Amino acid sequence: MKVTVVGAGNVGATCADVLAYREIANEVVLVDIKEGFAEGKALDIWQKSPINLYDTRTTGVTNDYSKTANSDVVVITSGLPRKPGMTRDDLISTNAGIVKSVTENIVKYSPEAIIIVVSNPLDVMTYCAHITSKMPRTKVMGMAGILDTARYRAFLAEELNVSPKDIQAVLMGGHGDTMVPLPRYTTVGGIPVTEMIAEDKLNAIVERTKNGGGELVKLMGTSAWYAPGSAAAQMVEAIVRDQKRVFPVCIKLEGEYGITGTYLGVPVVLGKNGVEKVIELQLNEDEMALLKASEKAVREVMDVLDNMPVNA
Ligand SMILES: NC(=O)C1=CN([C@@H]2O[C@H](COP(=O)(O)OP(=O)(O)OC[C@H]3O[C@@H](n4cnc5c(N)ncnc54)[C@H](O)[C@@H]3O)[C@@H](O)[C@H]2O)C=CC1
Numbered sequence: 001m002k003v004t005v006v007g008a009g010n011v012g013a014t015c016a017d018v019l020a021y022r023e024i025a026n027e028v029v030l031v032d033i034k035e036g037f038a039e040g041k042a043l044d045i046w047q048k049s050p051i052n053l054y055d056t057r058t059t060g061v062t063n064d065y066s067k068t069a070n071s072d073v074v075v076i077t078s079g080l081p082r083k084p085g086m087t088r089d090d091l092i093s094t095n096a097g098i099v100k101s102v103t104e105n106i107v108k109y110s111p112e113a114i115i116i117v118v119s120n121p122l123d124v125m126t127y128c129a130h131i132t133s134k135m136p137r138t139k140v141m142g143m144a145g146i147l148d149t150a151r152y153r154a155f156l157a158e159e160l161n162v163s164p165k166d167i168q169a170v171l172m173g174g175h176g177d178t179m180v181p182l183p184r185y186t187t188v189g190g191i192p193v194t195e196m197i198a199e200d201k202l203n204a205i206v207e208r209t210k211n212g213g214g215e216l217v218k219l220m221g222t223s224a225w226y227a228p229g230s231a232a233a234q235m236v237e238a239i240v241r242d243q244k245r246v247f248p249v250c251i252k253l254e255g256e257y258g259i260t261g262t263y264l265g266v267p268v269v270l271g272k273n274g275v276e277k278v279i280e281l282q283l284n285e286d287e288m289a290l291l292k293a294s295e296k297a298v299r300e301v302m303d304v305l306d307n308m309p310v311n312a
């Protein structure tokens with residue numbers, strides 16, 4: 001299996017490293033626009049192979065998409081990360097042009113590839129890549145839900161002093177402050193979380209999760225990469241190994257949850273064909289209201305993209 005990762009920065013290089021050391025693909029190509037940058041990162045990861053014992057071949061290229069030809073999966077991480085004081089939506093003017101041109105190159109050389117978008121603002125960059133690619137919605141998706149859910153699970157594991165492995169959860173909606181955690185669908189080793197934690201503590205964890213990206217931007221001056229890069233690699237693994245994993249993934253909704261045309265995180269089954277099924281949960285009134293509010297927020301940024309010169 002051949003996987004291309006576009007953007008050899010913090011998230012892209014982390015994703016390529018996980019793909020290599022876990023031997024999720026046998027060939028990983030890193031692409032960046034900065035001369036020599038992807039080549040250097042790929043060489044560094046390759047030189048780690050005798051230490052960490054893997055044989056995935058990693059190569060890097062500067063903007064040469066011919067080397068990415070016939071990739072099975074492509075992960076797009078190219079674009080600016082936010083700085084303290086910025087929202088993810090502030091990145092749209094720069095990142096839309098980058099994601100559009102990168103998608104055109106990917107489709108030219110790998111028309112059959114499944115595309116996973118990571119660049120922010122995530123839901124709208126998934127929209128951008130999807131309309132540019134002209135591919136079925138099942139093959140162009142965004143990574144955010146696994147990351148947001150992982151943060152929620154990690155915070156819960158810390159609070160309850162249990163293994164994060166035993167926390168199962170799902171978050172839906174856009175990758176922003178309006179994301180929709182679902183305590184009703186959260187369990188600790190099969191036990192409903194609401195039986196394990198006081199309501200005020202759970203609410204505080206939900207709020208911390210919603211601001212999870214911003215918390216790290218404040219601490220580091222740029223955004224996170226270990227968990228995001230690993231989350232993208234986990235999606236690649238589900239696809240190349242046809243695992244049929246159930247993950248929250250950003251995809252264009254076509255009637256599910258009564259929503260049409262908006263790109264939102266929803267639980268799906270992920271396998272060799274990409275998104276093989278969108279799972280429709282029976283949301284209660286409050287949960288549905290939160291999802292609709294999240295949809296509205298994403299729609300507003302989709303409208304910004306529609307009116308940008310990049311789409312003129
Ligand atoms: N969906 C999610 O949950 C997350 C999304 N992100 C987003 O991922 C993106 C990348 O973040 P980082 O890796 O931290 O940034 P970074 O600045 O470390 O890396 C971005 C890389 O993209 C490259 N690049 C820019 N234009 C390019 C082009 N046209 N073609 C190829 N490469 C190009 C840059 O040279 C740079 O090396 C950001 O937009 C960030 O907001 C970050 C974390 C989580």
Ligand SMILES: O=C([O-])CC(=O)C(=O)O
Nearest residue numbers: 082088120213214223224
């Ligand atoms: O916060 C950011 O800008 C990056 C991101 O999407 C995240 O870490 O959730």
